[in-house]
Amino acid sequence: MKKFAVKFTALLLSMLLATQTLSSMAYAAQPSIFVTDSPYSSSADGTKPDNVQDSAEPKDFQAQIVTELPEKRTENTKTFLMSNGTFMLAAYNEPIHYKDSNSIWQDIDNTLTRSEPDRLCGFSVA
Structure with missing residues (x-):
């Protein structure tokens, strides 16, 4: 037993x-996604920009990404402005940005390219 x-x-x-x-x-x-209120939902004169939807959206409406906000980048996050005026934060477990010589976050290019046939692995990072 x-x-x-x-x-x-x-x-x-x-x-x-x-x-x-x-x-x-x-x-x-899959990245973690957080949505927050946005100061971009209206302009200084109180009108909404053309690319921002009204808050009275249909139930099945899904906000679309308007643009990325590079000034809000960190080593492992991207922040996007959505069509309804909110932000979407995509957070990754691994670094996706690096700081260049001007201390500005740049995308890491992890594109693989075919290398010489005599190399062991056959691929290299672009």
Whole structure:
């Protein structure tokens, strides 16, 4: 009976570990997104810019990204202005920006290109 309990516990823990690993791998590719109120929802004279929607949106309306705000970048976040005047913050687990010589955050270019055939891996970062 003791042998059965040990095997059953080992099987149960193995299945739990496999489930946790697979679910964390699936979520790792998606950025975290936060939406906040935006001061860009109206201009100084009280009128809305052309690219900002009215707040009385249909139920199935989904705000679209108008532009990225590069001045709000950090090492692992991007901030976007949405069509309804809100912000969307996309946060990543890994760095997606680096500071250039002028201390301005630039996108990391991780594009792979084909390298010489005699190299071991066959690809290099652009």
